[in-house]
Amino acid sequence: MAQGDYAQDGYILLKGFFAEAELHAVEPILKKFHQIWLEENSEAYHKGAINSHSLTGADSITSQEKITLFRFIEQQKFASLFKQIFPQPPLFLNTQLFFDPKNATQHNYWHRDIQYTAISDEAQQQSIQTLNVVHFRIPFAGEPGIELIPGTHRHWDMPEEYAVRKSLDGKLPHHGLKRGIALPLERGDLLVFSANMIHRGLYGMERFSLDIIYCDNTPDMQQHIDRRNMPDSNERKQLSNEICL
Numbered sequence: 001m002a003q004g005d006y007a008q009d010g011y012i013l014l015k016g017f018f019a020e021a022e023l024h025a026v027e028p029i030l031k032k033f034h035q036i037w038l039e040e041n042s043e044a045y046h047k048g049a050i051n052s053h054s055l056t057g058a059d060s061i062t063s064q065e066k067i068t069l070f071r072f073i074e075q076q077k078f079a080s081l082f083k084q085i086f087p088q089p090p091l092f093l094n095t096q097l098f099f100d101p102k103n104a105t106q107h108n109y110w111h112r113d114i115q116y117t118a119i120s121d122e123a124q125q126q127s128i129q130t131l132n133v134v135h136f137r138i139p140f141a142g143e144p145g146i147e148l149i150p151g152t153h154r155h156w157d158m159p160e161e162y163a164v165r166k167s168l169d170g171k172l173p174h175h176g177l178k179r180g181i182a183l184p185l186e187r188g189d190l191l192v193f194s195a196n197m198i199h200r201g202l203y204g205m206e207r208f209s210l211d212i213i214y215c216d217n218t219p220d221m222q223q224h225i226d227r228r229n230m231p232d233s234n235e236r237k238q239l240s241n242e243i244c245l
């Protein structure tokens with residue numbers, strides 16, 4: 001039973017979406033990537049990093065492992081969700097792994113992903129009316145989950161929400177927001193949510209989640225795709241290639 005309607009709320013939570021066997025197929029690859037990432041990025045981790053990215057472009061992952069990841073990324077089980085969310089078939093944008101900060105007292109932060117682009121607030125308000133950049137969050141352990149404000153994938157902030165995410169008027173990005181709803185997650189769940197809605201990660205429980213990010217297949221979004229994260233010509237022979245640039 002799904003909670004949330006993407007068009008109206010900006011998110012869909014599907015409890016028990018994945019069978020154990022589906023998670024087992026990719027889990028060792030994620031664990032291996034993460035172990036090597038921690039060794040190579042110890043400084044960033046100690047300084048507060050809570051995520052890594054670009055698994056499908058990583059030197060630490062073999063070509064065969066990349067094919068396994070790409071098959072997971074383009075799996076048929078997502079097809080009906082893509083239809084609900086995107087007006088046209090989407091593009092695969094990138095992957096991220098989310099984990100807890102080294103320092104357990106580190107604060108989380110409300111944000112819209114689009115706020116980290118160079119475009120003005122006015123252009124952001126315009127852009128979110130139609131733009132779809134969507135996380136598919138796949139937790140491999142139980143986690144406190146994501147807190148989000150339903151509907152803000154299409155609607156701008158209330159004044160207090162804006163002040164919190166922009167650190168204005170004495171507010172800070174980790175302060176509580178009245179309209180926020182927390183969505184705790186268990187292994188096997190799938191949480192689909194718009195990157196452009198107001199949201200924050202909730203840390204704890206030694207979380208370990210794979211986020212696959214898909215976006216509208218538009219010339220503008222194509223520019224944001226790093227070709228190193230796309231399959232090479234040999235890998236493409238074993239894939240459907242429907243959502244990779």
Ligand SMILES: O=C(O)CCC(=O)C(=O)O
Pocket residue numbers: 050098113135195199200201202211
């Ligand atoms: O889980 C987190 O720490 C933050 C997730 C997030 O903000 C995102 O995926 O854009």
